[in-house]
Amino acid sequence: MPRRFGPYGGAYVPETLVPALQELERSWHSARRDPTFRTELDRLSRTLGGRPTPLYFARNLSRRAGGAEIWLKREDLLHGGAHKFNNALGQGLLARRMGKPRLIAETGAGQHGVATAMIGAALGLETEVYMGEVDMERQRPNVERMRLLGAEVHPVRTGGRTLKDAINEALRDWIANVRTTHYLLGSAVGPHPFPSIVAEFQSVIGQEVRRQSVRAFGRLPDLAVACVGGGSNAIGTFHPLLDTDVHFLGVEAGGAGGRGPGAASLTRGRPGILHGSFSYVLQDADGQVAETESISAGLDYPGVGPEHAWLHDRGRAKYVAVRDRDALRAFHWLAEDEGILPALEPSHAIFAAVGEARRRPATDHVVVTLSGRGDKDLGVVTGAAR
Amino acid sequence: MRLGNALQTARRAGPLLIPYLLVDRRRTSRLPAVARALRAAGAAALELGFPFSDPIADGPVLEAAGGRSLAAGTGWADLIASARATAQILPTAVMTYANPVWRHGLSHALQDLHRAGVSGLIVPDLSLEESAPWRAAGRAAEIEVVLLAAPGIEPARLRRISRASRGFLYLVSRYGTTGAGRAQGREELAALVRASHEVHPSLPVLVGFGVRDRATARAALSTGADGVVVGTALEEKLESGAREGEITRWARSLLGPGSPHVPRT
Numbered sequence: 206m207p208r209r210f211g212p213y214g215g216a217y218v219p220e221t222l223v224p225a226l227q228e229l230e231r232s233w234h235s236a237r238r239d240p241t242f243r244t245e246l247d248r249l250s251r252t253l254g255g256r257p258t259p260l261y262f263a264r265n266l267s268r269r270a271g272g273a274e275i276w277l278k279r280e281d282l283l284h285g286g287a288h289k290f291n292n293a294l295g296q297g298l299l300a301r302r303m304g305k306p307r308l309i310a311e312t313g314a315g316q317h318g319v320a321t322a323m324i325g326a327a328l329g330l331e332t333e334v335y336m337g338e339v340d341m342e343r344q345r346p347n348v349e350r351m352r353l354l355g356a357e358v359h360p361v362r363t364g365g366r367t368l369k370d371a372i373n374e375a376l377r378d379w380i381a382n383v384r385t386t387h388y389l390l391g392s393a394v395g396p397h398p399f400p401s402i403v404a405e406f407q408s409v410i411g412q413e414v415r416r417q418s419v420r421a422f423g424r425l426p427d428l429a430v431a432c433v434g435g436g437s438n439a440i441g442t443f444h445p446l447l448d449t450d451v452h453f454l455g456v457e458a459g460g461a462g463g464r465g466p467g468a469a470s471l472t473r474g475r476p477g478i479l480h481g482s483f484s485y486v487l488q489d490a491d492g493q494v495a496e497t498e499s500i501s502a503g504l505d506y507p508g509v510g511p512e513h514a515w516l517h518d519r520g521r522a523k524y525v526a527v528r529d530r531d532a533l534r535a536f537h538w539l540a541e542d543e544g545i546l547p548a549l550e551p552s553h554a555i556f557a558a559v560g561e562a563r564r565r566p567a568t569d570h571v572v573v574t575l576s577g578r579g580d581k582d583l584g585v586v587t588g589a590a591r
Numbered sequence: 592m593r594l595g596n597a598l599q600t601a602r603r604a605g606p607l608l609i610p611y612l613l614v615d616r617r618r619t620s621r622l623p624a625v626a627r628a629l630r631a632a633g634a635a636a637l638e639l640g641f642p643f644s645d646p647i648a649d650g651p652v653l654e655a656a657g658g659r660s661l662a663a664g665t666g667w668a669d670l671i672a673s674a675r676a677t678a679q680i681l682p683t684a685v686m687t688y689a690n691p692v693w694r695h696g697l698s699h700a701l702q703d704l705h706r707a708g709v710s711g712l713i714v715p716d717l718s719l720e721e722s723a724p725w726r727a728a729g730r731a732a733e734i735e736v737v738l739l740a741a742p743g744i745e746p747a748r749l750r751r752i753s754r755a756s757r758g759f760l761y762l763v764s765r766y767g768t769t770g771a772g773r774a775q776g777r778e779e780l781a782a783l784v785r786a787s788h789e790v791h792p793s794l795p796v797l798v799g800f801g802v803r804d805r806a807t808a809r810a811a812l813s814t815g816a817d818g819v820v821v822g823t824a825l826e827e828k829l830e831s832g833a834r835e836g837e838i839t840r841w842a843r844s845l846l847g848p849g850s851p852h853v854p855r856t
Binding site for chain 1: 643644645646647648654658661666667688689690691692693694695715716717718719720721738739740741742743744745748752763766767768772
């Protein structure tokens with residue numbers, strides 16, 4: 206398992222966490238070779254999660270674009286309503302294997318918190334979730350869901366009170382309780398080995414895309430598109446296709462526009478060290494990490510997974526930023542054209558995918574990972590319409 | 592004077608005290624007086640904390656103080672100005688997170704600190720595995736890069752950290768962030784102190800995190816450590832408006848007579 210992706214990654218953490226990260230890496234090495242672990246992961250992915258998720262031809266959205274065919278990888282249909290289930294299940298099983306009775310997690314949009322709460326309940330592990338106060342306000346339905354699922358939700362009142370601050374608090378909790386607690390990190394960020402573990406658990410997305418696209422249209426897609434906050438659904442989509450000719454487009458949150466950076470770490474940040482890894486970070490000239498702004502809580506993060514940083518530098522994947530209002534437009538397109546309410550996070554990817562499809566011939570195939578459903582965002586969307 | 596040399600000399604006379612002072616541009620003018628007050632109390636060196644936006648190893652007191660400092664506009668230039676002032680008074684080490692140093696360019700930042708008179712660097716989120724380029728840059732710039740160890744560590748790893756650390760070994764007293772909270776059992780910490788002294792006898796071991804008064808300082812020194820680092824309690828003193836005389840009396844009381852420390856020769 207690589208510690209670095211080119212120059213990116215590593216484990217910049219207080220020494221207190223090093224034994225836990227080493228234990229996690231050892232446990233993961235033995236689990237991935239263990240057929241019992243694999244079987245359990247596969248069984249629960251199917252019977253609890255609802256895998257495989259379908260690949261859907263968005264005929265009307267494709268017509269709107271007027272170019273290539275647009276296909277949607279329906280992670281919004283997964284248990285809990287987002288791709289976060291894949292990673293929460295995998296790491297939950299690892300936590301049980303390590304004998305840790307308590308899970309902690311950070312959450313932005315609440316999808317990872319919900320997934321962790323579900324897995325905690327299913328596996329009998331105590332679950333506590335850190336969530337910024339701003340995010341609790343704008344993603345209220347998910348706060349209620351987590352509580353109903355038996356998780357304790359801790360409001361985070363430091364910094365900008367969003368995802369970055371929730372990760373800080375979760376890390377502090379982990380430092381204090383590391384012997385009994387697994388930190389179920391929700392994205393492909395953080396210190397080694399988290400980026401690799403999360404990427405591998407999310408790779409089921411790309412593996413299914415690979416199989417399903419050959420079955421559906423006889424070959425691999427020409428382009429795979431996914432939104433990027435920390436980048437877990439994107440890396441899960443891209444990873445199994447890295448050895449092919451498929452082009453990749455990662456879509457970051459551009460925010461309201463104007464002079465602010467939004468939350469577009471790769472397109473507007475520079476290399477730095479945040480939350481344990483070296484990657485692209487939105488920061489000022491003194492290395493202080495910037496406050497971000499995005500309509501989507503799940504993309505509202507000033508860092509990005511280190512593997513994306515390396516794909517970006519090598520030019521293997523392209524990254525663009527989509528503004529709030531364009532993501533909202535794409536939300537309505539998908540609702541009206543296909544009868545699907547997407548989460549605001551993948552709405553960014555939908556907008557970029559429609560633009561890409563427009564520039565491509567009708568014989569091309571664009572696959573977009575629809576990473577989550579939009580029920581949680583109805584308040585934000587109807588508020589924006591007013 | 593170099594940090595390590597100063598500490599090795601000072602520990603012959605008794606236990607070491609290193610107070611931590613957070614850099615805040617609103618306090619820069621007062622800093623020399625505070626540093627002198629701490630020197631008068633017997634402080635062996637000073638840690639200057641440069642605030643970071645995401646201080647994951649800090650407890651609530653230092654996190655809030657750092658946030659206020661940043662909100663007041665504290666920047667790298669204030670760190671340099673503060674270091675210039677304190678390094679005249681006490682050997683000065685800078686404590687900050689990896690990113691602010693990295694952002695200024697590792698070599699460039701360390702040379703900058705060296706020119707300001709800084710002789711040590713402590714980075715709480717720099718693990719042994721990532722420390723090689725930092726230690727190399729430290730050697731080139733004559734800055735001693737102090738590594739940290741913490742409870743739960745395997746003995747072999749502690750020995751590697753101790754061998755690689757310069758200036759002193761910063762032993763984190765417990766699982767948790769800076770500030771209030773109970774230290775790990777004395778026996779566990781004492782074993783770590785012994786192991787470090789065995790492989791690197793000239794390297795002082797200082798215990799930090801949770802040392803805030805006479806009792807906690809004595810408990811820390813009873814592990815055989817050479818001294819203590821005190822941060823949160825001093826920050827609270829400064830916030831409560833303590834004057835220099837009071838700071839001296841308070842700091843002196845931490846390591847007052849009756850300390851169980853046996854001077855090392």
